[in-house]
């Protein structure tokens with residue numbers, strides 16, 4: 007993994023007193039190897055290295071940092087720049103209603119991403135309309151219909167007998183009738199790029215003039231994703247790229263190279279199969295994630311979304327008065343759960359690498375157990391955990407289908423949480439993280 011490799015390089019540089027041309031040279035050779043192994047485009051890697059070298063030997067270097075830190079900082083800046091510096095928002099310009107066309111190879115994640123984007127747009131105040139256009143693959147239309155009903159977003163009733171262009175033009179009318187302002191066009195894919203596919207996509211583009219065409223590419227395919235982006239861009243002039251499956255052990259090469267090779271920005275990344283597993287792409291955060299600095303910002307953003315600030319302040323008050331009950335504890339936990347899979351979240355924290363994560367015993371089912379245990383308590387017990395002794399513990403364990411050990415574990419993490427939470431001030435965000443029962 008790129009971040010492990012780079013960290014090893016940086017560690018070696020740490021011991022050095024000053025940054026000399028020789029140790030920069032040596033360090034960069036290894037950075038270059040790490041980049042190539044992570045499937046970063048060859049030309050891009052070469053350019054990155056020469057840019058980094060220039061910066062390292064130039065005046066960008068800060069005296070306050072150790073040589074290792076300086077290199078990390080320079081690499082971080084370089085990565086951020088090559089990925090585009092700023093987050094590029096979606097484009098809704100042109101015709102009304104706006105339409106976003108998703109294109110890509112089969113299995114790249116178009117349909118899943120259509121659902122994720124619909125949810126994202128709705129959270130941002132838009133009224134999305136899903137349009138299944140994959141009339142070839144069996145059950146492709148149903149897949150999107152199912153997603154739509156799951157997230158409560160209307161889906162155009164396409165049938166496999168309709169022609170793709172007809173579907174799109176009719177869907178525009180239908181979206182207006184439904185009061186929607188943004189169509190998400192889920193197009194068909196192929197195993198390989200072929201003329202027929204491209205011609206169909208061009209015809210759709212011509213008929214509805216989308217505000218934006220986004221390529222969905224599988225991050226796991228590394229350099230292939232970049233080549234695919236190049237080919238689609240040539241024919242369709244992409245507005246941007248979404249890299250799916252960044253949650254797997256994608257080597258990071260695709261994310262690093264796409265902008266540099268195609269000139270088109272990465273706009274979102276897919277980080278899981280759930281409809282909430284989509285993140286706007288921020289070059290600086292990705293750079294820090296690749297460098298193993300964690301992704302604190304994304305984590306905080308997600309947490310803020312899930313945690314009602316008012317509620318957090320209320321809890322804060324309760325804590326100060328020692329009135330933070332097991333019921334409040336459960337509340338806190340369910341707001342953490344709203345954020346998505348716990349592993350996904352923990353993975354964003356600094357200092358956690360994938361290997362550690364795999365070894366960690368994090369189980370979302372743990373939460374189900376906690377809820378069951380707290381639900382089996384009497385209101386009095388929830389308000390005052392001190393009264394929960396031997397026979398009560400047995401009863402609670404029985405009622406929740408758990409063991410006395412589980413009950414003890416829960417009470418322990420609750421009392422620990424209380425201690426930890428008390429130390430923190432406003433927002434309760436950090437406390438939230440510390441309250442996770444592992």
Ligand code: GDP
Nearest residue numbers: 112113114115116117118250251276277278279
């Ligand atoms: P399509 O053929 O391009 O429409 O691809 P699908 O949307 O049907 O996705 C293909 C497979 O990839 C499905 O099993 C999805 O659940 C999975 N998938 C899509 N996006 C992600 C992602 O970000 N992470 C993971 N782990 N799986 C994904």
Ligand code: MG
Nearest residue numbers: 116117140146
């Ligand atoms: Mg599909």
